[in-house]
Amino acid sequence: MLRESAIADLPADLRWLYESGAVTIEQLAAIHAGLGPTSAADLLTHVRRHAIQRLPGFNPDIEAAVAAALPGLRATIPRIPLGRAVAIADSILACLHDSPGIESATPVGSLRRGHDMIGDIEIVAPAVDPAAAFDRLIQLPDVVRTLHRGDRRLYLLIDRVQVGVRCPMPAAAGATLLHFTGSTAHTDALRRLAAERGWSLEPEGLARGDGTPPTTDPEEAIYAALGLPWIPPEIREGTDEIDAARTGSLPVLVVRSDIRGDLHMHTEWSDGRDSIEAMVRACAALGYEYLAITDHSPHSAATRNLSADGARRQGEEIDALRERYPQLTILHGCEVDILPTGRLDFTDRVLERFDIVLASLHERAGQSADQLFQRYLAAMRHPLVTMITHPTNRQIPHRKGYDLDYQRLFAAAAQSGTAVEVDGAPAHLDLNGALARQAIAAGATISIDSDSHRAETLGGQMDMGILMARHGWVEPRHVLNTRPIEEVRALVAAKRGT
Numbered sequence: 346m347l348r349e350s351a352i353a354d355l356p357a358d359l360r361w362l363y364e365s366g367a368v369t370i371e372q373l374a375a376i377h378a379g380l381g382p383t384s385a386a387d388l389l390t391h392v393r394r395h396a397i398q399r400l401p402g403f404n405p406d407i408e409a410a411v412a413a414a415l416p417g418l419r420a421t422i423p424r425i426p427l428g429r430a431v432a433i434a435d436s437i438l439a440c441l442h443d444s445p446g447i448e449s450a451t452p453v454g455s456l457r458r459g460h461d462m463i464g465d466i467e468i469v470a471p472a473v474d475p476a477a478a479f480d481r482l483i484q485l486p487d488v489v490r491t492l493h494r495g496d497r498r499l500y501l502l503i504d505r506v507q508v509g510v511r512c513p514m515p516a517a518a519g520a521t522l523l524h525f526t527g528s529t530a531h532t533d534a535l536r537r538l539a540a541e542r543g544w545s546l547e548p549e550g551l552a553r554g555d556g557t558p559p560t561t562d563p564e565e566a567i568y569a570a571l572g573l574p575w576i577p578p579e580i581r582e583g584t585d586e587i588d589a590a591r592t593g594s595l596p597v598l599v600v601r602s603d604i605r606g607d608l609h610m611h612t613e614w615s616d617g618r619d620s621i622e623a624m625v626r627a628c629a630a631l632g633y634e635y636l637a638i639t640d641h642s643p644h645s646a647a648t649r650n651l652s653a654d655g656a657r658r659q660g661e662e663i664d665a666l667r668e669r670y671p672q673l674t675i676l677h678g679c680e681v682d683i684l685p686t687g688r689l690d691f692t693d694r695v696l697e698r699f700d701i702v703l704a705s706l707h708e709r710a711g712q713s714a715d716q717l718f719q720r721y722l723a724a725m726r727h728p729l730v731t732m733i734t735h736p737t738n739r740q741i742p743h744r745k746g747y748d749l750d751y752q753r754l755f756a757a758a759a760q761s762g763t764a765v766e767v768d769g770a771p772a773h774l775d776l777n778g779a780l781a782r783q784a785i786a787a788g789a790t791i792s793i794d795s796d797s798h799r800a801e802t803l804g805g806q807m808d809m810g811i812l813m814a815r816h817g818w819v820e821p822r823h824v825l826n827t828r829p830i831e832e833v834r835a836l837v838a839a840k841r842g843t
Contacts, residue, residue: 428771530583
């Protein structure tokens with residue numbers, strides 16, 4: 346019998362199934378003992394196969410109650426920001442990659458699909474025998490306790506977050522990745538395609554029902570059997586990606602190797618931790634061709650800010666670094682606040698000294714959505730402003746962000762030749778995927794930047810910005826900083842009319 350006190354030790358989806366009222370504690374114990382499901386995806390599979398109603402003492406009504414609870418089950422589980430999820434997953438992935446017998450390790454679910462808020466973390470790591478890897482994982486210093494250990498599944502609690510590791514046989518890796526990446530709407534659409542051919546798509550792979558072995562690995566082979574190209578995980582949302590795949594119009598999504606430079610970062614001249622040279626060295630190590638130093642203007646709420654005289658002295662420091670790092674183009678920029686009046690936080694005489702000017706809203710100042718929009722519009726119409734950064738100004742997970750007419754904003758950006766940013770800072774991730782897709786549909790140019798305040802986070806925050814952009818169907822052709830420095834300078838010059 347499963348005691349009430351033991352509920353806390355169960356994997357998250359089982360706990361929340363019980364707390365939803367769908368099952369009693371006795372029924373939960375029977376499901377756990379009889380089927381061992383540990384995720385909503387497992388439960389859904391058992392419902393589809395009518396495995397729950399076949400348990401001793403169960404009936405179709407109990408199974409129906411579980412089925413009815415599933416759509417809302419994931420929504421009830423507390424979610425964490427992408428940045429925190431990546432940090433937790435990275436330690437698990439590093440251990441798996443260093444473990445004997447593990448062929449690969451890939452996050453699945455909402456983390457693989459590039460969502461900005463993540464539920465429990467699930468990783469697929471194919472292995473013939475994962476026992477040694479499991480032994481290593483449970484000894485990691487951040488592990489609070491082991492929630493479940495089976496032959497091929499391990500569930501750990503790390504910093505109040507459930508982390509699951511599934512280790513299918515290598516021959517089944519592709520089917521497992523596909524099933525647990527989701528989304529449910531996407532895999533349901535694939536299942537319908539299979540049914541049209543008289544086949545079935547199961548968690549174990551694509552079965553044709555003619556005695557041939559199911560197609561299980563890699564993912565690409567399953568898509569190909571259904572007459573589709575492989576669909577990137579970040580756009581598997583069950584919207585229009587299947588139609589795009591069928592018509593050959595899938596986007597070629599931006600990847601890290603497309604990025605030539607980073608146009609938004611901070612140093613010790615404002616609220617960054619590191620020197621300009623430290624940021625330059627880190628960008629050189631990342632293989633960038635250019636970067637922009639863009640510290641905050643005087644009225645920013647940052648701990649330190651750049652004054653007009655400071656901008657002059659900072660420029661002198663950058664000039665010296667240009668001689669020492671000739672392989673890199675170092676742009677001298679600024680992230681200038683858009684003040685409540687719509688005026689910029691430096692005079693034009695100061696702004697025109699910069700190679701690039703980023704404009705931001707950092708305070709609402711009690712203004713309405715239309716007043717905020719007018720502030721953005723004034724900045725975008727300013728000839729010295731190259732880019733609008735983190736346009737919603739959200740703070741994950743504490744502040745939702747501005748409720749603006751973003752279609753109108755993106756149209757104004759496209760009309761004025763002003764880039765809009767996908768900001769990879771974990772607290773922003775702004776634009777998110779949905780808004781990034783709206784922006785490119787409106788014809789706006791995207792810039793994917795780290796907004797990093799430390800040299801060591803330049804790469805990781807760029808990766809998160811790329812993930813947001815990919816979720817928004819962004820291609821390299823949409824992105825300013827996939828272009829050579831001459832084209833970046835040309836966009837600045839065209840806006841300035843020079």
